[in-house]
Amino acid sequence: MSSLKRPRRNHLDQARTAHLQERRQAAIAALAALDCLRGVSPTELAVLYERGVFRAFPSGATVIGQRRGFRYLFFLLRGSLQLRLRDKDGHEVLMGVLGQGDCFGEGPLFGKFFRHMSALTQSVCYLLQIEIAALRDELATLPLLTTALRQVYRRRMIDATLARIPVLSQLLPLERIAIASRLQPRHVPRGTLVVKQGEPADALYLIESGQVIIEQSGQTIASLSEGDLFGEISLLTGSTHRATARTLTTTDLLVLPGTDFYRLIQQYPTLEADLRTIAERRLKHLAAIRSDAARARDIERAVNRGVLRATHVLVRDPARCPPGCRLCETGCASRHGHTRLHLNGTPIDRFDVLDHCRQCSVGAECVEACPEDAIERVDTGVLRITTRCTGCGECVSACPYDAVQSVPRHPHAAGPLWQLFHRLQQRLRPSIPLTPTGMTHRADKCDLCFGYSDLACVQACPIGNLRLMSVEDIVPL
Numbered sequence: 001m002s003s004l005k006r007p008r009r010n011h012l013d014q015a016r017t018a019h020l021q022e023r024r025q026a027a028i029a030a031l032a033a034l035d036c037l038r039g040v041s042p043t044e045l046a047v048l049y050e051r052g053v054f055r056a057f058p059s060g061a062t063v064i065g066q067r068r069g070f071r072y073l074f075f076l077l078r079g080s081l082q083l084r085l086r087d088k089d090g091h092e093v094l095m096g097v098l099g100q101g102d103c104f105g106e107g108p109l110f111g112k113f114f115r116h117m118s119a120l121t122q123s124v125c126y127l128l129q130i131e132i133a134a135l136r137d138e139l140a141t142l143p144l145l146t147t148a149l150r151q152v153y154r155r156r157m158i159d160a161t162l163a164r165i166p167v168l169s170q171l172l173p174l175e176r177i178a179i180a181s182r183l184q185p186r187h188v189p190r191g192t193l194v195v196k197q198g199e200p201a202d203a204l205y206l207i208e209s210g211q212v213i214i215e216q217s218g219q220t221i222a223s224l225s226e227g228d229l230f231g232e233i234s235l236l237t238g239s240t241h242r243a244t245a246r247t248l249t250t251t252d253l254l255v256l257p258g259t260d261f262y263r264l265i266q267q268y269p270t271l272e273a274d275l276r277t278i279a280e281r282r283l284k285h286l287a288a289i290r291s292d293a294a295r296a297r298d299i300e301r302a303v304n305r306g307v308l309r310a311t312h313v314l315v316r317d318p319a320r321c322p323p324g325c326r327l328c329e330t331g332c333a334s335r336h337g338h339t340r341l342h343l344n345g346t347p348i349d350r351f352d353v354l355d356h357c358r359q360c361s362v363g364a365e366c367v368e369a370c371p372e373d374a375i376e377r378v379d380t381g382v383l384r385i386t387t388r389c390t391g392c393g394e395c396v397s398a399c400p401y402d403a404v405q406s407v408p409r410h411p412h413a414a415g416p417l418w419q420l421f422h423r424l425q426q427r428l429r430p431s432i433p434l435t436p437t438g439m440t441h442r443a444d445k446c447d448l449c450f451g452y453s454d455l456a457c458v459q460a461c462p463i464g465n466l467r468l469m470s471v472e473d474i475v476p477l
Contacts, residue, residue: 374389
């Protein structure tokens with residue numbers, strides 16, 4: 001009886017396999033028809049199909065938002081949705097409307113998270129959802145897909161930069177696209193003079209990513225970051241630059257030549273009025289800094305100790321701490337085996353900004369120096385050292401703020417029993433090792449207690465004097 005059923009079962013299996021193969025080919029052909037994937041080979045598209053999950057969202061649904069969706073790349077197969085972004089002032093701005101053939105969520109693949117971006121469906125949407133972490137490991141073997149996604153990323157970076165600048169966020173998306181066509185991208189290494197005090201103005205500069213320090217006569221007066229612009233004062237007044245602009249980190253700029261700038265403000269008179277308002281506000285700020293020596297000193301310290309490269313830092317009011325109390329350091333050491341922070345760091349106003357990793361949001365030297373790509377940025381923005389660390393020490397010497405340290409790979413290695421065992425090993429071991437010794441140390445730094453529900457140092461403070469504060473609240477610029 002079983003021998004009679006086997007041919008039919010084989011026939012059903014073959015039919016099922018053929019049907020699945022047809023569905024697979026049809027799905028790959030549908031992906032190939034998407035505008036954002038034109039030119040990507042069927043082999044690479046097959047990887048997307050195999051890694052993807054098909055999702056349906058009703059009209060009015062949030063696909064990505066402040067707290068969800070940044071783990072995924074999405075391809076829009078049917079329907080339409082809005083991409084929205086918050087500008088520097090916190091106002092929500094329409095970046096654009098996406099339709100069939102578009103993709104979004106690609107930022108984390110190339111280092112940019114767009115945490116202030118959201119995607120809301122305008123109609124029923126059918127999407128292919130792919131986990132970023134799974135795709136990132138395969139990008140090196142998918143060159144055509146990488147090129148296609150990077151082109152989308154570059155366009156979206158420009159769109160996001162324009163949308164985040166308050167004076168430009170008021171324009172319609174199509175008007176911002178017209179401006180984008182006139183912009184010239186420029187990649188600038190850290191420490192580069194972009195404009196120099198006393199020189200004539202020839203362009204408006206928009207910061208796409210990175211940080212720029214504004215100095216006048218050698219004194220730091222302001223710090224600018226992504227979504228900011230500079231150079232407008234000299235263009236509007238026809239005078240030479242009143243200050244020097246220097247990159248604090250590796251920076252990507254969008255440069256609008258002076259001739260295009262003047263055409264732009266003629267076309268949009270309200271834009272000129274808004275830029276003049278910004279210029280007047282900055283001139284008042286400059287006058288205030290020059291008349292306040294203490295504030296100028298705080299800004300200088302914040303620059304030199306990397307405070308302005310952070311979004312949040314651990315601070316305390318030293319006047320409130322009991323004499324000799326170091327319970328915050330002890331709490332940190334109890335959890336991690338050694339302290340990752342130190343009191344008496346950078347004095348700013350009445351605060352002591354503790355010495356700890358700044359979680360540099362752009363151009364982190366430790367990340368650039370690591371040969372194993374062992375330092376990764378997690379969804380919260382924290383830089384975390386992973387198990388890929390070999391203890392080479394490159395990140396330790398690269399950090400300009402001494403925030404990374406080399407520690408024993410096994411915390412118990414410093415104990416007396418371990419030392420006795422180590423001496424016995426040394427006596428029995430040949431004078432010339434026959435095999436390479438294991439890795440004894442690893443890099444470590446503050447990652448704001450990643451993986452825990454609290455901060456050990458903050459919890460250890462008996463009077464609640466230690467807290468995590470926004471840099472903008474400590475060093476208003």
